[in-house]
Amino acid sequence: MRDFPLNIVSPFPAKPAANGHAAVHIAPIGDGFVFHVLGNAGATEGSLKKLINDIAPELGGALCSPSPHQWFWIGSCEVSQDRFAEILAKLPDGFAMTDQTHGRVRMAVSGVKVRDVLAKGTMIDLAPDVFAVGQSAMTQIGQIGAMITRTDDDCFEIMVLRSFAVSLWDELHHMAAEFK
């Protein structure tokens, strides 16, 4: 349990939405929450999903797994500190959870050329028939560890550690520069 309120500040420049790439749109995702859930060896995604439905159905959100028995629970609504404490208190043995909303930064990359842009940095196959909508993968963009999730046909969400966010942000703009 944290002892002081987390101050969530965007790591991006003042007007991050201003990017001039016609075929690619890069935007930060400022709202929402990121919880990191750790499970013991018996924990499954199904059991965690059921648990979430039982204790916090109003939050919704999605689970993506960076590693066995670990999940990022990511959603778009704001969660107060008190509500987080409530959820934490209801979590049974075998699960542990920390609020990572301040520590992980999400950004949305979309557009018809999005795969050409991401292909310059990441080595996994993001082809539409291989990487389905909703699928996610923990990988690297350049040398920066990032979680890539496909949210729609030509839309991807990228989540990185906060300290890498601006660096990746600049890199993405360089990668997208040819589509201006």
Add this chain to the structure above:
Amino acid sequence: MSSLVKCPHCGLRPREEFAIRGEVATPRPKAGADESAWFDHVYLRDNPRGEHREYWHHAGGCRRWLVLSRNTVTHDISDVVDASTLKVGGDA
């Protein structure tokens, strides 16, 4: 070296995502074992021509330790398992 490694958790990934730790050492000697047995365990490594087992860390992905069986001549990777699965059998 083959450029794609099939991580048991993440699927096919480029080898740039992995950090290679080296040979899977012989089982740890008993506490009172001969000094030469300990020297062998701690310092001496084989450099075989052919089948070789190595620890690989999937640093850029799931961050799990894997045990990879690789042929040093053909670079074929015959088997990749999570290192924790070997602990049960005690043969890691």
